Amino acid sequence: MTTFLTTKHYSQRQNAHLTFKHNLKHGRHGWLRLTPAYSVKLVSDILADKTPDAKVIDPFSGTGTTPLCATYLGLKSTGLEINPFLVWFSSVKARMFNPTVIQTTQELGVSIAEASSSPKSLKLDPPPIHNISRWWDKEELEYLCKLKACICDATKDMTGERDLLLVTFCRTVIALSNAAFNHQSMSFKSNDNRPGLFDSQLNHSSVFRKELAFVLEGAADNPNTTACIITGDARQPSRYVRDKYDILITSPPYPNRISYIREMRPYMYWLDYLTNGRDAGELDWQAIGGTWGIATSRLTDWKPSENAFVPKALKKAISGISRQENANGVLLANYVSKYFDDIWHHIKDVPKVLNDCAEVHYIVGNSSFYGTLLPVEEIYKDMLEQAGFKDVQILRIRKRNSKAELFEFDVTGKKSRNKSM
Ligand SMILES: C[S@@+](CC[C@H](N)C(=O)[O-])C[C@H]1O[C@@H](n2cnc3c(N)ncnc32)[C@H](O)[C@@H]1O
Secondary structure, eight states: OOOOOOGGGOOSSOOGGGBHHHHTTSGGGGSSOOTTOBOHHHHHHHHTTOOTTOEEEETTOTTTHHHHHHHHTTOEEEEEESOHHHHHHHHHHTOOOOHHHHHHHHHHHHHHHHHHHSTTOOOOOOOOOTTHHHHSOHHHHHHHHHHHHHHHHHTTTOSHHHHHHHHHHHHHHHHTSOEEOSSSSOEEOOGGGSOOOOOSHHHHHHHHHHHHHHHHHHHHSOOSSOOEEEEOOTTSGGGTOOSOEEEEEEOOOOSSOOOHHHHHHHHHHHTTSOOSHHHHHHHHHHSTTOOSTHHHHHHTTOOOOTTOOOOHHHHHHHHHHTOTTSTTHHHHHHHHHHHHHHHHHHHHHGGGGEEEEEEEEEEEEOEEETTEEEOHHHHHHHHHHHTTEEEEEEEEEEEOSSSTTOEEEEEEEEEOTTOOO
């Protein structure tokens, strides 16, 4: 039976329990932070009354919140994600780890903590991140170069152990950094707020040990099934996914110019998913809503697809944003048009991977450009209806930040029965 979320779940407040903040305390869900990741509670509430044979898909699966929630409930699930680092990370998050792997990782962790504290330790070169000294002070950077070398050396020919230690490494990378997470996207701590505590090798390795304990605690809490995470482009899910699903829960990128590549760059450079800024820009251009580096300059020449569907609300917003008095109005109007051009490709194709009457939940946030409100939720609703979904509703979930007009919504609907869409 299908039950949609009821309004009792929603309010005008900034419900922190419906965001990534809630995830941080929840075992594997808290392993790494992606600011726009939505919450375990939101997904678990939607999945709570589903029958055990229900199959779940998230076409923009990010850090894998949806697949992991589904696997804990014993439901079969698939995630589709374009960012290779996130594909690796979410696959580790949703994997089963046997007690021997956890025990071996624990033992390796003790010797790695010791080896990486030694002045004679192996050491790798630092990653080619732009302006690296803003990220890590000299001692922290040197320690991380040693830690990475020790992890790679100690886990040759091991998969599970290496993956768990690399997740721990990613947590240590952030714990020892000058990064601050008090904004919607990542920024840097001021000089006064930098760690400064880590003046001895001992402190560095105790940070690593603490992060390892957190990761291993989550690893021991195994899910009830495994999830499948696929690298692919959600503009055409049917190209990558063979099965058909009963529930789609997803949080696509919002049209708010947040770049996931930019957010993920410390991890991506340290784990060799990125080696230069140009590739970072290319990856961002491939992602929906990407806007970093080369992605921005390409928007100037971008042209809409011939078969684009442009709902009235979108047309109106684009004309408001591109007004002459708005300095970058034309560029931002192109950004918004391309975003919805991509989303339309997704919405047109997604019925091919859904069973009849499948339930969909698009968790989206609205935006505002030069005072023109972009009613993202209404545009999704129009697109879903145009693609043949029925009972499409918009449910307001929470207020997003201090701006009175910005909210997050759940746009829900059902795939029509027996209709080729
Ligand atoms: C809001 S985040 C999803 C967060 C996710 N719900 C979580 O809990 O971590 C949107 C995700 O969509 C991914 N993405 C962007 N464009 C994509 C595309 N064309 N195909 C698949 N994934 C894409 C981004 O890399 C990002 O991870």
